[in-house]
Amino acid sequence: MHFTSEQRLDDGVLAREFTLGEIPGTLWTPGSAESAAPAPLILMAHNNGLPKSDARLAARARHSVGRGYAVASIDAAGCGDRPRSAADEQTRADLRRALRADEPVDEIFESLVGPLVEKAAPEWRTTLDALLPLPGIGGPVGYSGWTALGIRLAATEPRISAAGFFAGGYVPHAQREEARQVTVPLLLLLQWDDGGNPRQRALDLFDAFGTKEKTLHANMGGHTGTPWFEGEDAGRFFDRHLK
Amino acid sequence: MHFTSEQRLDDGVLAREFTLGEIPGTLWTPGSAESAAPAPLILMAHNNGLPKSDARLAARARHSVGRGYAVASIDAAGCGDRPRSAADEQTRADLRRALRADEPVDEIFESLVGPLVEKAAPEWRTTLDALLPLPGIGGPVGYSGWTALGIRLAATEPRISAAGFFAGGYVPHAQREEARQVTVPLLLLLQWDDGGNPRQRALDLFDAFGTKEKTLHANMGGHTGTPWFEGEDAGRFFDRHLK
Numbered sequence: 001m002h003f004t005s006e007q008r009l010d011d012g013v014l015a016r017e018f019t020l021g022e023i024p025g026t027l028w029t030p031g032s033a034e035s036a037a038p039a040p041l042i043l044m045a046h047n048n049g050l051p052k053s054d055a056r057l058a059a060r061a062r063h064s065v066g067r068g069y070a071v072a073s074i075d076a077a078g079c080g081d082r083p084r085s086a087a088d089e090q091t092r093a094d095l096r097r098a099l100r101a102d103e104p105v106d107e108i109f110e111s112l113v114g115p116l117v118e119k120a121a122p123e124w125r126t127t128l129d130a131l132l133p134l135p136g137i138g139g140p141v142g143y144s145g146w147t148a149l150g151i152r153l154a155a156t157e158p159r160i161s162a163a164g165f166f167a168g169g170y171v172p173h174a175q176r177e178e179a180r181q182v183t184v185p186l187l188l189l190l191q192w193d194d195g196g197n198p199r200q201r202a203l204d205l206f207d208a209f210g211t212k213e214k215t216l217h218a219n220m221g222g223h224t225g226t227p228w229f230e231g232e233d234a235g236r237f238f239d240r241h242l243k
Numbered sequence: 244m245h246f247t248s249e250q251r252l253d254d255g256v257l258a259r260e261f262t263l264g265e266i267p268g269t270l271w272t273p274g275s276a277e278s279a280a281p282a283p284l285i286l287m288a289h290n291n292g293l294p295k296s297d298a299r300l301a302a303r304a305r306h307s308v309g310r311g312y313a314v315a316s317i318d319a320a321g322c323g324d325r326p327r328s329a330a331d332e333q334t335r336a337d338l339r340r341a342l343r344a345d346e347p348v349d350e351i352f353e354s355l356v357g358p359l360v361e362k363a364a365p366e367w368r369t370t371l372d373a374l375l376p377l378p379g380i381g382g383p384v385g386y387s388g389w390t391a392l393g394i395r396l397a398a399t400e401p402r403i404s405a406a407g408f409f410a411g412g413y414v415p416h417a418q419r420e421e422a423r424q425v426t427v428p429l430l431l432l433l434q435w436d437d438g439g440n441p442r443q444r445a446l447d448l449f450d451a452f453g454t455k456e457k458t459l460h461a462n463m464g465g466h467t468g469t470p471w472f473e474g475e476d477a478g479r480f481f482d483r484h485l486k
Contacts, residue, residue, distance in 0.1 A: 192450070192459075203446070206461075207435070215470075216435075218449075218459040227458075229483065233476065240472065 001130040013065045020130050023123050024081070025074035026052050028061045029136055038138025039070040040242040041131060043124060043153070043160075045146040046073070047167065049116050051080030056224075060144070060231065067235045068243070070137045074127050076120030076149075088112070106170075113148055114172040121152045128159060142238050147188075147205075148175045155181040162241035164189065164234050167223065168205045169197020179205060185213040187237045189230055194223045244373040256308045258301075263373050266366050267324070268317040269295050271304045272379055281381025282313040283485040284374060286367060286396070286403075288389040289316070290410065292359050294323030299467075303387070303474065310478045312485070313380045317370050319363035319392075331355070342439075349413075356391055357415040364395045371402060385481050390431075390448070391418045398424040405484035407432065407477050410466065411448045412440020422448060428456040430480045432473055437466045 006016040016027045030039060042064055046057045052073035061071040075082050084092075091112045098105045131137055140161035143150045147165040154163045155178040164187045171179075186209055190202045206216050215237070219227050249259040259270045273282060285307055289300045295316035304314040318325050327335075334355045341348045374380055383404035386393045390408040397406045398421040407430045414422075429452055433445045449459050458480070462470050 212463050214463060216459065216461040220455050220457060229479070232479075236472070236475075 009062065011062060011066065013062050020074075020127060022082075023074050023076065023127060024052075025072060025127055026058075026061075027131065027134075028058075028065045028071045030065050030068060030070070038136060039068055040140055040142065040238075041070045041072065041128075041137050042142040042144050042238065042242075043128065044071050044073045044144045045076075045120075045124070045149050046079075047146045048113055048148075049076070049079035049120075051075055053080070057145070063231050064144070064235065064238070067239065069142075069238065070131075072127060072131055074123060076116075076123040078116050078119055109170050110172055113170070114174060117148050117152050117172060117175065120149050121156070124149070124153055125157060128157070132159075140242050142242050144234065144238075147171055151175040151178050151182060154184055154186075155179075160184060162186070162238060164237060166226075167191070167194055167197040168202040169194060169199065170201070171205060176205065176208065179208040180210045182209050183211045185237075185241050186211050187215050187217065187234060189217045189226065189234065191223055191225055192218050192220050196223060252305065254305060254309065256305050263317075263370055265325075266317050266319065266370060267295075268315060268370055269301075269304075270374065270377075271301075271308045271314045273308050273311060273313070281379060282311055283383055283385065283481075284371075284380050285312045285314045285385040285387050285481065285485075286371065287314050287316045287387045288319075288363075288367070288392050289323075290389045291356055291391075292319070292322035292363075294318055296323070300388070306474050307387070307478065307481070310482065312385075312481065313374075315370060315374055317366060319359075319366040321359050321362055352413050353415055356413070357417060360391050360395050360415060360418065363392050364399070367392070367396060368400060371400070375402075383485050385485050387477065387481075391415055394418040394421050394425060397427055397429075398422075403427060405429070405481060407480060409469075410434070410437055410440040411445040412437060412442065413444070414448060419448065419451065422451040423453045425452050426454045428480075428484050429454050430458050430460065430477060432460045432469065432477070434466055434468055435461050435463050439466060 001018055001020045004017045009015055012031055014029050018025050044061055046054055052075050064071050078084055078088055095108045098108055141159050143153055143160050143163040147168040148171045150163050150165050154160050162185045166189050188206050244261055244263045247260045252258055257272050261268045287304055289297055295318050307314045321327055321331055338351045341351055384402050386396055386403050386406040390411040391414045393406050393408050397403050405428045409432050431449050
């Protein structure tokens with residue numbers, strides 16, 4: 001793991017870019033990571049491979065650091081700015097066309113997101129291996145964001161102690177099945193009128209999770225309309241389980 | 244309005260019993276109600292006419308007082324320890340029998356809860372009239388608890404600024420319709436496996452509310468299994484809208 005740059009943000013957060021083999025990542029930590037007491041780590045992933053540099057993800061990361069967490073995100077294979085195969089590019093083009101034409105997108109989503117999760121999960125685990133020994137970072141570990149990837153990680157990675165998922169209207173078949181194996185405390189946050197995430201499927205997914213300690217939060221509006229106070233609620237959820 | 248007794252509880256809360264004509268009520272206030280700055284008022288009602296003296300309701304009231312609210316509850320006509328008509332007694336007996344026999348209870352609930360709301364709502368408004376001029380009590384006013392009564396009050400009483408509803412699986416026809424007229428901020432809290440409150444109906448009710456500022460919280464388990472942190476979440480909901 002090599003840190004390639006670091007930046008002190010105006011809220012005092014230290015943002016460091018790193019590479020781990022082919023994996024580019026960002027680590028956000030409170031103040032001086034070397035001198036502070038170890039902070040619990042939150043792995044934060046953006047839906048369906050959006051880049052780790054996205055402004056909304058970065059804002060969520062800094063908010064969590066303000067609550068005393070270390071936060072890490074990566075661009076896994078095929079995600080963010082990583083190279084995409086010609087087949088991936090074609091699938092994304094097909095998806096855009098189908099969405100514009102208001103055609104069914106289930107099969108396209110499956111062929112796009114299914115392989116994305118398969119390739120991303122091992123890279124997130126490799127990243128977790130590399131992050132936990134760093135000074136200033138301790139356990140336990142939380143996961144926040146992209147539902148499909150989070151299900152795979154929470155179902156297969158015993159170091160993850162709590163997970164906050166967003167949306168969940170579209171999740172590949174494999175992760176629909178794996179949801180039953182998720183036994184850690186869970187917060188599922190959904191937008192009631194999220195066009196890309198059919199409400200009933202998100203409710204069915206909530207029902208399917210194997211954990212008894214699961215909470216659903218829903219608010220009005222579309223995908224990007226989550227009210228500010230849900231950030232605070234998610235922070236308190238992690239506080240209950242990671243601190 | 245006559246105060247008939249007062250008690251200083253071990254958490255410093257002042258609990259005063261009052262009567263207002265035939266209506267018996269309890270008012271919980273922080274410390275000395277006369278000297279403190281006016282506290283926003285929360286009207287707190289228990290589902291389907293359970294008594295205001297119920298331990299769970301009293302605990303919720305004291306929790307809210309601890310957050311700086313004045314809280315009032317009454318036994319409205321036909322509720323709590325108030326006399327019941329022979330017809331009401333018969334309906335309640337029919338309901339118990341139908342529940343034991345696992346028979347449909349919709350019509351019985353309708354004939355029990357429909358009239359209960361019709362009679363209770365004016366008494367709650369009379370109580371609000373009497374409470375607001377008291378020293379130590381100010382606006383704005385919140386409502387917490389019994390969903391059917393709360394819909395009627397929130398739809399018809401402009402002094403109510405925010406409402407927290409619980410369960411909502413069974414609500415009389417009239418209040419299902421009135422839900423569209425509720426335009427104040429709203430928190431609906433439901434238990435995912437609440438036997439007496441079918442989940443899909445509670446979700447349909449959430450969908451029906453007229454307000455754009457509505458949030459749904461759901462947790463696992465039965466009617467009385469609400470986790471402790473939902474009390475804190477409800478407190479913060481009222482803080483956002485009443486303070």
